[in-house]
Amino acid sequence: MKKLVLMVMAGVMGAALLAGCGSSKKDETAAEATTESVPEQITVDYSTGLNEDGTLANVNAADYVTVCQYTNLEIPRDQVEVTKDEVQEQIDSLLSSHTTENEITDRKIKDGDLVNIDYEGTIDGTAFDGGTAQGQRLTIGSGTFIDNFEEQLVGKKPGEEVDVTVTFPEDYAQADLAGKEAVFKVKINSIIETVTPELTDEFVKENYETSQGVATVKELKKKTKTQLQDSKYTNYLWNYLLENSTFKEIPADVVNPFVDVYIDSMKSQLAMYGYNFEDYLKSQNIDGEDALKEKYYSTAEESVKVYLIADAIAKEQDLKATDEDIKTMLQVDNIDEYVEQYTKAYLNRYALNELVIKKIRETSREVEPATTEAAQTSETEAATEEADTEAEETQSEEE
Numbered sequence: 590m591k592k593l594v595l596m597v598m599a600g601v602m603g604a605a606l607l608a609g610c611g612s613s614k615k616d617e618t619a620a621e622a623t624t625e626s627v628p629e630q631i632t633v634d635y636s637t638g639l640n641e642d643g644t645l646a647n648v649n650a651a652d653y654v655t656v657c658q659y660t661n662l663e664i665p666r667d668q669v670e671v672t673k674d675e676v677q678e679q680i681d682s683l684l685s686s687h688t689t690e691n692e693i694t695d696r697k698i699k700d701g702d703l704v705n706i707d708y709e710g711t712i713d714g715t716a717f718d719g720g721t722a723q724g725q726r727l728t729i730g731s732g733t734f735i736d737n738f739e740e741q742l743v744g745k746k747p748g749e750e751v752d753v754t755v756t757f758p759e760d761y762a763q764a765d766l767a768g769k770e771a772v773f774k775v776k777i778n779s780i781i782e783t784v785t786p787e788l789t790d791e792f793v794k795e796n797y798e799t800s801q802g803v804a805t806v807k808e809l810k811k812k813t814k815t816q817l818q819d820s821k822y823t824n825y826l827w828n829y830l831l832e833n834s835t836f837k838e839i840p841a842d843v844v845n846p847f848v849d850v851y852i853d854s855m856k857s858q859l860a861m862y863g864y865n866f867e868d869y870l871k872s873q874n875i876d877g878e879d880a881l882k883e884k885y886y887s888t889a890e891e892s893v894k895v896y897l898i899a900d901a902i903a904k905e906q907d908l909k910a911t912d913e914d915i916k917t918m919l920q921v922d923n924i925d926e927y928v929e930q931y932t933k934a935y936l937n938r939y940a941l942n943e944l945v946i947k948k949i950r951e952t953s954r955e956v957e958p959a960t961t962e963a964a965q966t967s968e969t970e971a972a973t974e975e976a977d978t979e980a981e982e983t984q985s986e987e988e
Contacts (some may be wrong), residue, residue, distance in 0.1 A: 631856040635935035638846030643910055643937030645893070648843055650900035657833035659902065662826075662953040669821040669955065671814050679813050684785050687796060693780040694747040700730045704742065705778040708753075712771050719763070720771065726781065742777065751775045801920075823946050826953075830898050831891075839893055847889040848882050896938070899945045906948055910940035918943055 640646050698704060704727055710720025729739045736755035745751055753773040761767035786792055794804040803809045856866050866878075875881050903909070915924050915936045927936060 631853055631860055633850065633853045633857050634932065635850060636932035637850050638843075639934040639938055641934050641937070643934055643939070643941045644900045644903070645843065645896050646846075648897070648900075650897045650904065653837050653839055653843075654894070654897040654901055655835040656898055656901050656905075657830060657835075659830065659949050660952045662829070662949065663956045664822070664825060664953050665958040666955045667958050668825050669818060671817045671821065675817055676810055676814050679817060680788065680810065683809075683813075684788060687786050687792075689784045689786075691782045691784055693782050696780065697744050697746050698729060698742050698777070698780060700743060702729045703727070703781040703783070704729060704747075705781055706742075707776040707778065708773045710771050710773045712766070712769050717766065717771070720773070724778070738773065742775065745777055747777050747779045749777050751777065822950060823943075826946055826949055827895060827898075831894060834894075834898055836894060836897070839890060839897075844886065844890045844893050845882075847892055848886055851885055851889055852878065852882060895942070899942045902945045902948070903941055906945075908941065908944045908948060910937040910944060914940040914944060 638646055644650075692705075706725050706727060707723045708721065708725065709716060711717070727733060727739065727742075729742060731739070733739070734755075735757060738753055738755050741753045742751065751774075753775050754770065755773070756770045757763075757766045757768060759768045788806055790805045793806055793809045797809060798804045801809070801812060803812050859866055859869055870877065870881060875884065912924060915927070916922060918936075918940050919927060921927070924936065
């Protein structure tokens with residue numbers, strides 16, 4: 590399935606938490622630890638808290654938000670401009686998603702190399718739990734393994750077998766290993782070299798003509814710039830609306846359904862990558878699921894504020910999401926598989942958000958920063974303050 594790019598809290602968090610899982614395992618053993626428990630498979634109901642049309646369930650948006658003026662907005666050009674460097678960064682990211690790997694066996698290992706190794710760790714000649722692995726991938730210099738394990742592989746070649754001696758920290762989590770010296774018999778299988786494809790018309794045509802409708806490097810860069818600018822516009826406008834609209838206190842029973850979706854999505858992503866939810870919480874020093882919900886309540890509340898603004902404007906402007914809007918948002922001809930995974934209510938939610946932003950952009954215009962109303966007000970206030978200061982100084986001198 591084509592990746593669904595939506596403003597979903599859980600998706601953002603998922604990337605962060607999986608990165609956290611990787612780093613949290615540094616001091617568990619010489620290698621990355623794995624859990625033997627089978628993660629619970631979680632089905633996420635993305636429609637939680639939403640009506641079928643995507644609006645907030647059991648909520649009248651006008652009861653909780655007074656939306657600021659949103660027509661004829663002046664948008665500072667420097668806030669939505671896209672630079673060549675930003676386009677290139679995005680292109681580089683696209684290329685990195687198409688990398689391939691080569692196994693290198695004819696040179697020595699150096700710092701920064703990704704290597705494939707087998708190892709068996711022993712203490713006083715006896716193997717210990719968690720100290721054995723085959724086909725383990727390790728980036729030299731990453732600090733993933735304890736002590737100076739990685740440094741002892743530098744200068745060795747694939748095919749060699751090396752005895753690596755390390756000492757577990759005194760405060761090591763696994764008490765029976767703390768402070769002890771261990772010897773790892775390591776077999777170096779290969780050095781893994783990542784190959785990034787060259788950006789050519791042929792590459793673009795092969796990989797993006799069907800999915801993105803572009804067949805040349807020029808077309809890809811042009812579309813990438815447009816997408817980046819749309820993203821900047823969207824971010825600027827939502828931030829503007831959030832900062833300038835007025836909110837009443839939002840009841841917890843309006844926010845909590847989205848916290849639940851957030852947590853369920855996290856559980857689902859953890860399970861997909863083979864991680865156990867409880868183990869993850871412990872690794873992040875989070876004291877149970879309730880503590881996690883409390884931690885991310887404010888994030889869910891911020892999303893609810895966005896929905897309230899969108900619902901209020903949609904009602905005022907008589908905007909309703911349709912299947913065609915969803916197809917346009919996802920750039921697909923059929924939405925059935927997306928509905929099955931994300932629910933129609935959820936897709937309508939984000940299509941409605943996009944309709945609201947599109948409506949606001951119809952009457953907005955770009956201006957140079959100094960000519961925006963906010964900038965002019967700031968300059969006037971600064972000039973007034975400076976004049977008042979000079980007057981006070983003059984009066985003080987006269988006295």
